[in-house]
Amino acid sequence: MQKTVYDLEKTVNSDLSTAVRLSKVIFNQLYIEVTNEDLYSTILYLKTNERCKFKQLIDITAVDFLQKEKRFKVVYLLLSHENNFRVIINIEINEKTPVESITKIFPSANWMEREVFDMYGIKFKNHPDLRRILTDYDFKGYPLRKDFPLTGHNEVRYDENTKKVLYEPVKLDQNYRDFDSISPWKGTEYVTDIQNKDKNK
Numbered sequence: 001m002q003k004t005v006y007d008l009e010k011t012v013n014s015d016l017s018t019a020v021r022l023s024k025v026i027f028n029q030l031y032i033e034v035t036n037e038d039l040y041s042t043i044l045y046l047k048t049n050e051r052c053k054f055k056q057l058i059d060i061t062a063v064d065f066l067q068k069e070k071r072f073k074v075v076y077l078l079l080s081h082e083n084n085f086r087v088i089i090n091i092e093i094n095e096k097t098p099v100e101s102i103t104k105i106f107p108s109a110n111w112m113e114r115e116v117f118d119m120y121g122i123k124f125k126n127h128p129d130l131r132r133i134l135t136d137y138d139f140k141g142y143p144l145r146k147d148f149p150l151t152g153h154n155e156v157r158y159d160e161n162t163k164k165v166l167y168e169p170v171k172l173d174q175n176y177r178d179f180d181s182i183s184p185w186k187g188t189e190y191v192t193d194i195q196n197k198d199k200n201k
Helices: 005-015 038-050 109-120 187-198
Strands: 019-024 030-033 058-063 072-080 085-093 154-159 164-169
Touching: 005 019, 005 030, 005 085, 030 038, 038 072, 038 085, 058 109
Parallel strands: 030 085
Antiparallel strands: 019 030, 058 072, 072 085, 154 164
């Protein structure tokens, strides 16, 4: 059993010397970076090794770095109740690279991986049921990608008659788009124009 998180870092670096690309301790939590190929074996080690015992998967999430060659960082958060340690595992992948599913190690990863897939479009190999979980099955695109359009031509609503989600063209009330030529949106220029008109009268 490790006495401190720094002892844990030494243990992990010693046992996973070829897998760990980077390790550091921040706020008494261990951060490690591994390659996509070593992710599955690393998480399996962290769960089953007697000196680690990270038996709870807290979360799986992702970060989108749009301009980087390896666009996505996938982040895994694990907790060891017995040792009172937390570890954060990072991998970096590009848009087309799938990630190995860890549902065989942590069954709770099922919905977490589906959420990451639904929001970012990251695919998980050997996942038992990789479907959308937060958006509709016919939803186009991935909401948390930075290239997702802020406005669109379709709106989504649930129809009680057909009992399903419908996609329809956006209908905007044009009255809200019509402004008179002298508009308060101009700010101080608008006030100046009024004052000049009053002087000319």
